[in-house]
Amino acid sequence: MTSVxxxxxxxxxxxRNVLFSVVFFVLLALLLWWVxxxxxEKGQLEWSLWKPFTTSEAWTTYLLPGxxxxxxxxALSMVIALPLGAVLGIARMSDHRWVRIPAGAVVEFxxxxxxxxxxxxxxxxxxxxxxxxxxxRPLYAVVTGxxxxxxxxLAEIVRAGILSxxxxxxxxxxxxxxxxGQTMSSILLPxxxxxxxxxxxxxxxxxxxxxxxxxxxxxxxxxxxxxxTLAANYANVIPSFIVVAVIFIVLNFILTSFASWxxxxxxxxxxxxxxxxxxxxxxxxNAAEVGGTYGTGAGGSI
Numbered sequence: 001m002t003s004v005x006x007x008x009x010x011x012x013x014x015x016r017n018v019l020f021s022v023v024f025f026v027l028l029a030l031l032l033w034w035v036x037x038x039x040x041e042k043g044q045l046e047w048s049l050w051k052p053f054t055t056s057e058a059w060t061t062y063l064l065p066g067x068x069x070x071x072x073x074x075a076l077s078m079v080i081a082l083p084l085g086a087v088l089g090i091a092r093m094s095d096h097r098w099v100r101i102p103a104g105a106v107v108e109f110x111x112x113x114x115x116x117x118x119x120x121x122x123x124x125x126x127x128x129x130x131x132x133x134x135x136x137r138p139l140y141a142v143v144t145g146x147x148x149x150x151x152x153x154l155a156e157i158v159r160a161g162i163l164s165x166x167x168x169x170x171x172x173x174x175x176x177x178x179x180x181g182q183t184m185s186s187i188l189l190p191x192x193x194x195x196x197x198x199x200x201x202x203x204x205x206x207x208x209x210x211x212x213x214x215x216x217x218x219x220x221x222x223x224x225x226x227x228x229t230l231a232a233n234y235a236n237v238i239p240s241f242i243v244v245a246v247i248f249i250v251l252n253f254i255l256t257s258f259a260s261w262x263x264x265x266x267x268x269x270x271x272x273x274x275x276x277x278x279x280x281x282x283x284x285x286n287a288a289e290v291g292g293t294y295g296t297g298a299g300g301s302i
Contacts, residue, residue, distance in 0.1 A: 049236040053243055058230060066226030067247065073139060073222065074208045077146035084147065085154025090184060092159050111152035116213050119145030123218055142214030150207055154200065161196035162188050194266045201259035205252045223247060
């Protein structure tokens, strides 16, 4: 028995898959046990190291303020990078060379530079060329680096999403007299959003994680930076790393879950836009067809 996409596994393949699954979970359990045992031997599971996380001081003084700065930098970067990436991606597809070539140069330039280098350069630029206060400068530098890099990546995602649509969509729009701008905004972009959404969400997750680079190199008081202060005060380096890692996992899980819900909603809304007719409406339609409204009868014409 076969499917459109793959061959249905037979008895031997099913037994082999079950065997591989069992071996994988056994190895995973052994790895987790080894990690647990090693941490126990090194004294990393002692209650004194984990107790600070059960008190409000560790959260209100260190973790929650750091989390707030992380979300602030990530949100600002997303709000700026998403529309900027969309504009650059569309500009790369322009028929005008004076628009297409500069947009392509900007995208390729900033996409090729590491985001950390962009943050460091932005920080030095703000130090020497602007009057931004020193306590706000790391936030500006982090957001600038994240926007420049991720807008360039998002531009390529937008361009690839639009180009993935069948050419018949554009040709049909041209046939009914739509201009290219109208075709892009009314036909191509709405359809491409659903296809682009998984890649866009992956890039947004990268933005959230890359805020930690500013904390390590620029002293930006984000979650990872405040963790180091907490670990220095409570001498719990490994537990603090684990707690911060769990916070990042929860943040990104919420983001991807929201994106999955949004994608399902968009797909459902595009399945059908027809209205459901009641019994009286159906009778009217049938009577019109018989009477010739849709045919040659009753004075109608084909």
